[in-house]
Amino acid sequence: MGKRGPKRDEAAEKRILDTTRDLICERGATRVTINEIAEHASVGKQTIYRWWPSKAALVFDALEREIKASSPPPDTGTAYGDVRIQMQRVAKLMNSPLRAILRELIAETFGDDEIAKQFRTLFFAERRRQATATIQAGIDRGELRPDLDLEIVNDLLYSPLWMRMIIGHQELTPKAVDKLLDHVWPAFVLEA
Amino acid sequence: MGKRGPKRDEAAEKRILDTTRDLICERGATRVTINEIAEHASVGKQTIYRWWPSKAALVFDALEREIKASSPPPDTGTAYGDVRIQMQRVAKLMNSPLRAILRELIAETFGDDEIAKQFRTLFFAERRRQATATIQAGIDRGELRPDLDLEIVNDLLYSPLWMRMIIGHQELTPKAVDKLLDHVWPAFVLEA
Amino acid sequence: MGKRGPKRDEAAEKRILDTTRDLICERGATRVTINEIAEHASVGKQTIYRWWPSKAALVFDALEREIKASSPPPDTGTAYGDVRIQMQRVAKLMNSPLRAILRELIAETFGDDEIAKQFRTLFFAERRRQATATIQAGIDRGELRPDLDLEIVNDLLYSPLWMRMIIGHQELTPKAVDKLLDHVWPAFVLEA
Amino acid sequence: MGKRGPKRDEAAEKRILDTTRDLICERGATRVTINEIAEHASVGKQTIYRWWPSKAALVFDALEREIKASSPPPDTGTAYGDVRIQMQRVAKLMNSPLRAILRELIAETFGDDEIAKQFRTLFFAERRRQATATIQAGIDRGELRPDLDLEIVNDLLYSPLWMRMIIGHQELTPKAVDKLLDHVWPAFVLEA
DNA sequence: CGTTAAGCGAGACGGTACGTCCTGTCTTAAC
DNA sequence: GTTAAGACAGGACGTACCGTCTCGCTTAACG
Numbered sequence: 001m002g003k004r005g006p007k008r009d010e011a012a013e014k015r016i017l018d019t020t021r022d023l024i025c026e027r028g029a030t031r032v033t034i035n036e037i038a039e040h041a042s043v044g045k046q047t048i049y050r051w052w053p054s055k056a057a058l059v060f061d062a063l064e065r066e067i068k069a070s071s072p073p074p075d076t077g078t079a080y081g082d083v084r085i086q087m088q089r090v091a092k093l094m095n096s097p098l099r100a101i102l103r104e105l106i107a108e109t110f111g112d113d114e115i116a117k118q119f120r121t122l123f124f125a126e127r128r129r130q131a132t133a134t135i136q137a138g139i140d141r142g143e144l145r146p147d148l149d150l151e152i153v154n155d156l157l158y159s160p161l162w163m164r165m166i167i168g169h170q171e172l173t174p175k176a177v178d179k180l181l182d183h184v185w186p187a188f189v190l191e192a
Numbered sequence: 193m194g195k196r197g198p199k200r201d202e203a204a205e206k207r208i209l210d211t212t213r214d215l216i217c218e219r220g221a222t223r224v225t226i227n228e229i230a231e232h233a234s235v236g237k238q239t240i241y242r243w244w245p246s247k248a249a250l251v252f253d254a255l256e257r258e259i260k261a262s263s264p265p266p267d268t269g270t271a272y273g274d275v276r277i278q279m280q281r282v283a284k285l286m287n288s289p290l291r292a293i294l295r296e297l298i299a300e301t302f303g304d305d306e307i308a309k310q311f312r313t314l315f316f317a318e319r320r321r322q323a324t325a326t327i328q329a330g331i332d333r334g335e336l337r338p339d340l341d342l343e344i345v346n347d348l349l350y351s352p353l354w355m356r357m358i359i360g361h362q363e364l365t366p367k368a369v370d371k372l373l374d375h376v377w378p379a380f381v382l383e384a
Numbered sequence: 385m386g387k388r389g390p391k392r393d394e395a396a397e398k399r400i401l402d403t404t405r406d407l408i409c410e411r412g413a414t415r416v417t418i419n420e421i422a423e424h425a426s427v428g429k430q431t432i433y434r435w436w437p438s439k440a441a442l443v444f445d446a447l448e449r450e451i452k453a454s455s456p457p458p459d460t461g462t463a464y465g466d467v468r469i470q471m472q473r474v475a476k477l478m479n480s481p482l483r484a485i486l487r488e489l490i491a492e493t494f495g496d497d498e499i500a501k502q503f504r505t506l507f508f509a510e511r512r513r514q515a516t517a518t519i520q521a522g523i524d525r526g527e528l529r530p531d532l533d534l535e536i537v538n539d540l541l542y543s544p545l546w547m548r549m550i551i552g553h554q555e556l557t558p559k560a561v562d563k564l565l566d567h568v569w570p571a572f573v574l575e576a
Numbered sequence: 577m578g579k580r581g582p583k584r585d586e587a588a589e590k591r592i593l594d595t596t597r598d599l600i601c602e603r604g605a606t607r608v609t610i611n612e613i614a615e616h617a618s619v620g621k622q623t624i625y626r627w628w629p630s631k632a633a634l635v636f637d638a639l640e641r642e643i644k645a646s647s648p649p650p651d652t653g654t655a656y657g658d659v660r661i662q663m664q665r666v667a668k669l670m671n672s673p674l675r676a677i678l679r680e681l682i683a684e685t686f687g688d689d690e691i692a693k694q695f696r697t698l699f700f701a702e703r704r705r706q707a708t709a710t711i712q713a714g715i716d717r718g719e720l721r722p723d724l725d726l727e728i729v730n731d732l733l734y735s736p737l738w739m740r741m742i743i744g745h746q747e748l749t750p751k752a753v754d755k756l757l758d759h760v761w762p763a764f765v766l767e768a
Numbered sequence: 769c770g771t772t773a774a775g776c777g778a779g780a781c782g783g784t785a786c787g788t789c790c791t792g793t794c795t796t797a798a799c
Numbered sequence: 800g801t802t803a804a805g806a807c808a809g810g811a812c813g814t815a816c817c818g819t820c821t822c823g824c825t826t827a828a829c830g
Binding site: 579580581582583584585588614618619620622623626766 | 802803804805806807809810830
């Protein structure tokens, strides 16, 4: 015997997440208020606070929904090719309007331990898992050194992308990404 | 014709910067307000706003003063040794209480383009310059590949440290830092 | 063709009115919300709104039910005696816990013209009608001056009681009520 | 030693009280919000909350300031004449736009014991003191019965006016006030 | 007897106002 | 003449209720 009463209004949920995404993308990180989101989405503030404990959690969901429809893992036949495609995909995301949301999320991470954990486990870890599989396949095929620490390889490949997005000290063009990859790759392959 | 009246009160400035550092270190990133700093430092708010245009600038100064008394560039005789010491130093800073200030600064970076620029040019770039010199010396001595892009080498060495500090997905122990370095280093040395 | 479906649930109605009375009496005027009444009475909010257009109407009914079982008109043989008993009854009500409801009702009166009218016609006028009959009988018996304006006599007798309940500047003890009556009564009797 | 820092801004205070009076008079009791007053008075909400603990206290001050410039006590030579003028003045106030504020205040009285006390002591008691002096003078001159209870006389004279303002069951025209006075007056004069 | 329109407890919804908090500017008395 | 203290205008926050609507269940008159 299921519960009585109205269910969560999914139309309202969609309106809220869409508005959150749109406003953040167009106006940048901190310059969006919950009041605005509520008004713009034609929603009572309480409806937001009922389902999300903080602005960060809301932003998180808005981003997650956007990325969920993710592309299938690449399969070029070589570890190098697969890693390259994955890095380009990540860089492309970081250059899209969603970039503003990613930055916002990282900022929120600092003030809210719960969000930090969520970001780590649900988003960061998820991406890492996929990347890790590609590397492991390369090792198994004998392309890559068998003594690689997968976590470290991940850090070396993706941290530079993240920092460029965060700090903006260098560009994130496809060319720049390739260059990054080519610089580190020799450390991963078996010596001739 | 010298100015009349008291000069900038350096005792007050010190009290402000100390309080900023202490409060941020003890309470974490966002949970410190200008009002609090003023009250805690027994200083009028105006005195803060007179000398710093924003909270971010204040935090920035508080951090800068703390690292100004920096160590001399290492000189172990090898590029590997020097890079290793530099990475360990950065990791140590990121593990100290100042970690909270670093995170705060990055967060402020997002909402304030002026601060972002300052952070890039004065802090990030400064560190890079030092690191870059070490690498260049390695190249000149024939230890490292001459075709290395110094910016990229920097990204590969330090971005993983930054991301570990920001996200906290992996540890930043001396051992872990060594491991990171050893994983990427083969990409930099000349092939046998 | 009579209506289908269940009839009004009288148990729920009773629970609502009881809860309204109890909460208002115990917590005072404004500090009771419809949400609370609904929850406390184990009733859906809609069930309240279905039968009462506003909180004021609900409070009104709660009070009316409480005084409906009113005493029969007094008959002591003299106008003075009858008026005295009526005044004492009113004062007694104003000293009972129902005092809180009476005050609440007057407060609601201000914001809601419909309730103001209802209060005037159904409650205030009702009480006045009874009082008026007593006075008229006194006139008819030759005890009281025939030129009395009944409305004004009513005002003179009961307004002081209401104001003492509302403002609380003087007590409402039986003795005080007698004193009030004795002070004004000479104005009503025929001169010797 | 005296305190440092800025003093209370009397221009802002005036703007707040004026706005409160105007908005309440024009829109009636409950339909005015603190937000509106703040916005309309070009004042931060905090400035209101800094000086008044509640909306009721604010309304109270707005009314008090309005009545402070009160007329001098009447002196017609007879108690009847003086009482008549005083009653007419009160009735006039109750018919003016300030009527809305008086009603609002009484309503607030119910939910806030502190305001109730203030209303009683500062406003109600003040008016009573003046009226009482008039009656006492009448007794001293031998016009009125020496055994009158002044509090009760006050209740008999003014409570009907208050109730007519509150409930609105009868009119408050000058003529009606005279009629009220004439009905009760015989009870106060010495028998022939 | 099954259909079906009410009534029900529960509670999510779009809103409005609240009272608190913080920002960055301005004002005043004290040193 | 700069300082500390702190009042000011402004505006976002998260909470509390409002009155309406929606859900799934129960009840009883109708067909």
